[in-house]
Amino acid sequence: MVSSPLHRLALVVVVLVLILGCGQPRPPADTTPSLEADAAPIRFIDATKASGIGFVHTDGSSGRRYLVEPLSAGVATFDYDGDGRIDLYFPNGALLPGAEPGDSDPPLRHALCRNLGAGLFRDVSLAAGIDCRDYGLGVVAGDVDEDGFPDLFLTTFGAKRLFRNLGDGTFVDVTESANVADGEKVGAGAAFLDADGDGDLDLYAANYVKFTLGDHRPRSFKGFPTYAGPRDYPPWPDTFFRNSGDGRFVDASVEAGIAAVAGPGMGVVCLDHDDDGDSDIYVGNDALEGNFLFENDGRGHFRETALAAGVAVNRFGAEIGSMGTEAGDADGDGRIDLFVTDFQPDLPVLFRNLGRGQFEDTTAATAAGSGAWQFVTWGTAMADFDNDGRRDLFLACGHLNDNVEAFDDTTTYRNHNLLLRNVGGRFIDLSAAAGLHDIPRHAARGVACDDLDDDGDLDLLILNSREAPTLLKNLDRERGGTNHFCQLRLRGRQGNRDGVGARVVLHAGDAMFVDEVHAGRGYQGHFGTRLHFGLGNRTVIDRIEVRWIGGGTETFTAVPIDRLSELTEGSGRVDGAGATPTDR
Amino acid sequence: MIGAALAFAAIIVASTRPRTTPPTLRRATTQPAGPTRFPAPTAAVPEGYAGLAGEAQTLAEWIVARHPQRPQSTALAATIAAEGGDQETAATLWRAQLERHPETAEGWYRLGLYAVKEGRDGEAAEWLERARRLDPNLPDIQGHLGRCLLKLDRFDEAAIVLEPAIGDDRGGAVRLFHLGHARLRQGKNTAAQAAFQGAIDRAPSYTGAWYGLASALSRLGRADDAERALAEFRRLKAVDAGAAARNLSRDDRVRLQRLLAGWYAAAGRIAALDGDHNEAEALRLRGAAIDPSFPPPSTAPPSSAAGENH
Numbered sequence: 001m002v003s004s005p006l007h008r009l010a011l012v013v014v015v016l017v018l019i020l021g022c023g024q025p026r027p028p029a030d031t032t033p034s035l036e037a038d039a040a041p042i043r044f045i046d047a048t049k050a051s052g053i054g055f056v057h058t059d060g061s062s063g064r065r066y067l068v069e070p071l072s073a074g075v076a077t078f079d080y081d082g083d084g085r086i087d088l089y090f091p092n093g094a095l096l097p098g099a100e101p102g103d104s105d106p107p108l109r110h111a112l113c114r115n116l117g118a119g120l121f122r123d124v125s126l127a128a129g130i131d132c133r134d135y136g137l138g139v140v141a142g143d144v145d146e147d148g149f150p151d152l153f154l155t156t157f158g159a160k161r162l163f164r165n166l167g168d169g170t171f172v173d174v175t176e177s178a179n180v181a182d183g184e185k186v187g188a189g190a191a192f193l194d195a196d197g198d199g200d201l202d203l204y205a206a207n208y209v210k211f212t213l214g215d216h217r218p219r220s221f222k223g224f225p226t227y228a229g230p231r232d233y234p235p236w237p238d239t240f241f242r243n244s245g246d247g248r249f250v251d252a253s254v255e256a257g258i259a260a261v262a263g264p265g266m267g268v269v270c271l272d273h274d275d276d277g278d279s280d281i282y283v284g285n286d287a288l289e290g291n292f293l294f295e296n297d298g299r300g301h302f303r304e305t306a307l308a309a310g311v312a313v314n315r316f317g318a319e320i321g322s323m324g325t326e327a328g329d330a331d332g333d334g335r336i337d338l339f340v341t342d343f344q345p346d347l348p349v350l351f352r353n354l355g356r357g358q359f360e361d362t363t364a365a366t367a368a369g370s371g372a373w374q375f376v377t378w379g380t381a382m383a384d385f386d387n388d389g390r391r392d393l394f395l396a397c398g399h400l401n402d403n404v405e406a407f408d409d410t411t412t413y414r415n416h417n418l419l420l421r422n423v424g425g426r427f428i429d430l431s432a433a434a435g436l437h438d439i440p441r442h443a444a445r446g447v448a449c450d451d452l453d454d455d456g457d458l459d460l461l462i463l464n465s466r467e468a469p470t471l472l473k474n475l476d477r478e479r480g481g482t483n484h485f486c487q488l489r490l491r492g493r494q495g496n497r498d499g500v501g502a503r504v505v506l507h508a509g510d511a512m513f514v515d516e517v518h519a520g521r522g523y524q525g526h527f528g529t530r531l532h533f534g535l536g537n538r539t540v541i542d543r544i545e546v547r548w549i550g551g552g553t554e555t556f557t558a559v560p561i562d563r564l565s566e567l568t569e570g571s572g573r574v575d576g577a578g579a580t581p582t583d584r
Numbered sequence: 585m586i587g588a589a590l591a592f593a594a595i596i597v598a599s600t601r602p603r604t605t606p607p608t609l610r611r612a613t614t615q616p617a618g619p620t621r622f623p624a625p626t627a628a629v630p631e632g633y634a635g636l637a638g639e640a641q642t643l644a645e646w647i648v649a650r651h652p653q654r655p656q657s658t659a660l661a662a663t664i665a666a667e668g669g670d671q672e673t674a675a676t677l678w679r680a681q682l683e684r685h686p687e688t689a690e691g692w693y694r695l696g697l698y699a700v701k702e703g704r705d706g707e708a709a710e711w712l713e714r715a716r717r718l719d720p721n722l723p724d725i726q727g728h729l730g731r732c733l734l735k736l737d738r739f740d741e742a743a744i745v746l747e748p749a750i751g752d753d754r755g756g757a758v759r760l761f762h763l764g765h766a767r768l769r770q771g772k773n774t775a776a777q778a779a780f781q782g783a784i785d786r787a788p789s790y791t792g793a794w795y796g797l798a799s800a801l802s803r804l805g806r807a808d809d810a811e812r813a814l815a816e817f818r819r820l821k822a823v824d825a826g827a828a829a830r831n832l833s834r835d836d837r838v839r840l841q842r843l844l845a846g847w848y849a850a851a852g853r854i855a856a857l858d859g860d861h862n863e864a865e866a867l868r869l870r871g872a873a874i875d876p877s878f879p880p881p882s883t884a885p886p887s888s889a890a891g892e893n894h
Contacts, residue, residue, distance in 0.1 A: 223633040290821070319821075373703020
């Protein structure tokens with residue numbers, strides 16, 4: 001019902017006067033151990049203000065509530081200029097019909113922010129030749145022309161865009177010549193992968209639904225205006241572009257088997273789910289059709305197998321309101337698991353990789369959804385924030401509807417984000433102790449996770465819908481964290497330049513750590529090209545095995561701890577990439 | 585009535601959150617002026633959803649002021665509040681009720697369900713267990729408790745709660761479904777298969793049960809049977825999606841109309857319990873005006889026990 005605060009109060013008051021006396025029913029005692037902030041094993045601070053990041057996101061809204069507005073965007077962290085520091089890219093929205101720009105407002109555009117070191121960033125978009133004013137939704141970085149510098153692919157509400165990195169700090173828009181515009185669609189997540197093992201990066205771009213401004217459908221819920229959803233429009237099939245190796249891509253969606261199915265796609269992540277040496281594609285679909293798992297035959301032809309593999313729906317057979325998709329070894333068994341964020345009040349889902357291409361939903365058994373029940377969860381990162389050797393989970397939270405409090409008092413539009421610490425394979429909600437409750441709340445969307453200040457721990461960048469982003473600095477090293485780590489940058493020679501899709505197995509004593517190089521992950525974003533392994537108290541890396549896409553498996557030894565190293569395909573050589581991250 | 589209540593509200597500290605703990609009730613020091621007459625049943629029925637919702641809100645306030653001693657009044661007001669997305673008020677109402685009548689199983693049950701909706705599963709399990717102790721034979725309470733325990737990964741306890749609670753009512757398929765999942769977690773795959781099959785026997789289009797059956801069969805090494813179950817799951821999902829696409833209205837005025845008519849009928853039964861038959865008739869007529877298709881009210885008072893669809 002329409003429950004204004006006054007109405008609520010009136011109803012409660014009437015009953016209160018009837019109640020005089022004895023103590024009210026009490027909830028069961030909360031037996032969850034509390035952690036004092038000082039003792040918390042993971043702690044973040046909000047470093048946004050001091051960072052110099054001036055970007056503010058807009059969804060271009062005018063109050064008409066177009067479908068694309070709440071999608072907002074993902075975010076990317078990648079080293080565009082090869083200086084060893086990880087830079088930032090923020091897609092932005094654009095004005096939609098009905099919205100009027102303010103006289104003094106600067107033009108709405110995307111932002112490329114260069115990492116200057118010491119936690120400082122500068123918006124270099126225009127100097128870098130990126131004056132993008134499209135309605136941005138997704139972003140992924142990958143070196144499509146093998147020149148050593150990552151290029152940028154953007155999905156938008158409209159045509160897709162490809163910016164070629166010229167290697168001199170500037171980009172040029174090559175959308176037309178590269179043949180990747182893909183018509184006018186509601187884009188979503190994207191990922192680069194070497195699907196056919198030919199050494200160059202192909203491209204998977206998810207699409208959402210067949211929405212146009214002319215087909216806007218006003219919706220309401222319990223009398224309150226809301227947004228239309230994926231059920232209101234038919235889905236677009238996703239698009240698969242095969243890299244021709246000459247600067248052009250060919251739309252191979254039909255030939256590759258991608259166009260055989262369609263769903264309202266959002267997050268995309270590639271992984272070798274069945275350990276057969278090629279990259280498969282996992283696509284989160286928003287509440288319909290189930291998620292897709294495209295199994296690669298090694299030659300770039302795919303078969304959709306999510307249902308049989310156990311990753312289409314949750315364990316109860318219900319579709320997931322999938323936003324962000326993430327891949328990583330959550331349980332330390334050497335297999336890459338999958339994690340998918342979800343719509344409130346459903347929990348995000350952790351799919352454990354059982355081997356032989358089979359998964360099971362272990363959300364309840366691992367408590368991987370702890371604390372997420374009330375939230376719409378979007379971007380996510382499975383990363384080791386305290387370098388203890390176990391991958392934790394970060395989830396960005398924020399509701400679609402800015403008026404949700406009016407018709408649902410179990411949630412809010414702006415929420416704190418969630419940090420779930422991995423303790424022996426079970427996840428503990430550490431959000432409050434980690435400082436996330438002390439940080440201003442927003443309606444968060446995309447998340448990127450990288451060591452942005454090169455101090456040996458993983459920081460977080462969050463794109464907030466309609467507001468400035470949040471940069472969370474990890475205080476592990478500053479607080480005297482003694483766990484060790486290893487950061488790796490892969491250099492392909494026969495294979496793609498950044499080793500995208502390569503599987504890395506790090507052996508240290510009795511422990512084995514596994515990861516893959518992803519280009520595109522989370523909620524329509526990109527991060528983690530530089531691999532980061534927490535080692536706990538292990539001080540020696542025995543060896544690292546790298547299985548290159550399209551190549552063989554190679555072993556590297558004498559890899560140092562607590563620094564960034566570069567592993568070059570075919571050389572067996574470990575190159576120090578400068579001094580320790582802390583020293584740079 | 586609302587004005588009197590609002591004036592009175594000034595001396596009350598409102599029920600503020602944090603969400604993780606229930607609001608604290610403050611004792612009132614004066615009595616509000618209660619209503620004496622319900623609005624004439626001939627008043628026009630509101631056209632929009634918001635108007636219906638407003639009338640429901642008024643009915644909720646009115647019934648607890650008019651019939652304060654009837655626990656059914658609180659139950660009805662809490663139901664209306666929860667339907668409107670105001671769990672906080674609903675929970676406060678039930679807590680107030682439980683202060684006076686801690687033996688009310690439905691009250692603990694409702695608090696449990698609200699806690700479930702807010703993700704406080706540990707708390708929910710305790711509330712639901714308390715409800716179960718008070719009313720050990722109500723399958724719906726057991727079903728929700730079992731489901732809650734399953735979410736907490738307390739699957740052994742879930743199986744113990746669910747197994748004797750299957751029952752013959754239409755909720756039995758859901759309880760079998762959850763029992764199947766408890767069995768899967770226990771590694772009792774044959775028992776899981778039987779539970780999912782039982783759910784399907786009762787509800788052949790239960791998509792989740794087909795998925796569970798496929799999982800159990802797969803674990804039993806019956807790959808072909810599992811594939812057949814998955815195929816049926818896939819087929820039913822397509823049917824579900826088609827139905828969902830045809831029913832996109834999320835402002836279900838017709839549903840609210842029907843609910844409101846039912847709430848008026850319940851209010852009328854409360855009035856009848858207090859011997860006010862004129863008032864009961866007025867309420868009945870109002871309900872009929874809002875939804876003429878609503879069945880005539882029975883003379884029985886509203887149930888204080890949990891129902892399947894609450």
